[in-house]
Amino acid sequence: MNWILLIIGGLFETGFAMCLGKAQETTGKESYFWWAGFAASLFLSMFLLYKAISLGGNPIPIGTAYAVWTGIGAVGAVLMGIFIFNEPATFWRIFFALTLIASVIGLKVVSN
Template identity: 65%
Template sequence: MNWILLIIAGLFEVAFAACLGKAKEANSPESLYWYLGFLICLSCSMILLVKATQNIPIGTAYAVWTGIGAVGTVLLGILIFKEPATFWRLFFLSTLIASIVGLKFVSN
């Protein structure tokens, strides 16, 4: 169950990064809603991370959490914000995913 909480926390990290990107693109009144979304997603992400670290080692949990956030944010940037999907970018993204999966397998 803690791993599920950790994955959801990572997805909320992606969501708060997306809110920041959308707030940057939005005009002034609309950007406030995106910043509110950012704060809500940030809070949910942190609360779930804290709950997950009660039974998962902090080093592993934090690395997986940031890894999910990094991978998700890069994919979001490529798919939504039209950032470039170069070979090296995708290569290193793949190595990051392999490292996250590896940490899961070597953790108790």
Template identity: 75%
Template sequence: MNWIILIIAGFFETGFAACLGKAQETSGRESIYWWIGFFASLFISMFLMFKAISGPNGLPIGTAYAVWTGIGAVGGVIVGILIFKEQATFWRLFFVSTLIASIVGLKAVSH
């Protein structure tokens, strides 16, 4: 269950990165809504990360943090490509793929 919570926390990390990017692109009331989304996503992400590492069956902090930030980083690249029209070069996708492999590897070797 802690792994599921951690994955959801990683998705919210991607959400706060996307909201931050949109808040910078907009102005006025729309920017305020993106900032609210940023802070809500940030809080939820941090709270779920805390839940994933807490208790007797909690995940090791080093592994959990690496997976959490990895999901956020991969999600940030995907959001950047799909929403912010950033370049999807071969090398960029190659290194994102190695990051995904590393996340899966950490999950595989964690107890």
């Protein structure tokens, strides 16, 4: 259960990065909508990270949880940049995103 909470928290981290990018592109009331989405995603992301490291049974070590959480957010932000914000999908960007995914999987495998 803790890993599921952590993954969902990482997806919310991607969400707050997307909201921040959209808030930068907009003005007026639409900008406020994106700022509210940023704040809500930020809160939920950190709350789920906290729950993943503190729930009984089999809590995830903070070092592993934080690395996985930020890895999901980083790869998600790269993908959001490519698909939503039309950032370039160069070989090296994709290569390093894939190495980040491999590292996150490796941390999951070696964690108790």
